[in-house]
């Protein structure tokens with residue numbers, strides 16, 4: 738598959754459980770691009786896990802660490818980048834995403850209960866999901882941020898990862 742000539746980076750955004758990492762991996766392999774997961778990139782750079790970073794530094798400092806990892810990730814070409822669910826909460830993160838040229842941002846959307854169930858099935862440790870009511874409030878607060886950043890929004894509620902990738906490739 739020929740990669741879109743005008744683009745150097747595809748960025749996947751959305752809440753936890755949206756499928757950013759799974760879809761990003763498949764999309765990158767279909768395009769022959771590199772896949773980069775921002776959480777994994779951050780863990781590699783700091784030598785700590787995401788829950789450890791939250792515990793040790795708190796969320797505000799976590800977002801600063803995330804910004805430096807994001808700036809480094811956005812320096813790479815021919816890359817599909819999966820953000821963390823909370824990345825768009827950081828003002829620096831939003832500016833970086835909006836101002837990096839040749840970057841196309843895709844919002845993977847689904848209703849909160851669908852996302853929450855997917856996360857419970859995955860069983861990944863996520864500090865932000867410990868309180869479901871607070872997570873629901875965060876979802877509502879973040880939704881307009883995801884939308885505002887996105888060049889394209891796709892509802893993944895009834896789609897498999899492969900179907901989502903097919904729809905994305907058709908839209909690029």
Ligand code: S3P
Pocket residue numbers: 751752753754757776787820821822823824862863864865
């Ligand atoms: C977070 C989402 C996580 C990770 C961290 C914080 C959030 O990323 O960055 O646990 O604030 O929503 P995923 O969306 O990849 O799980």
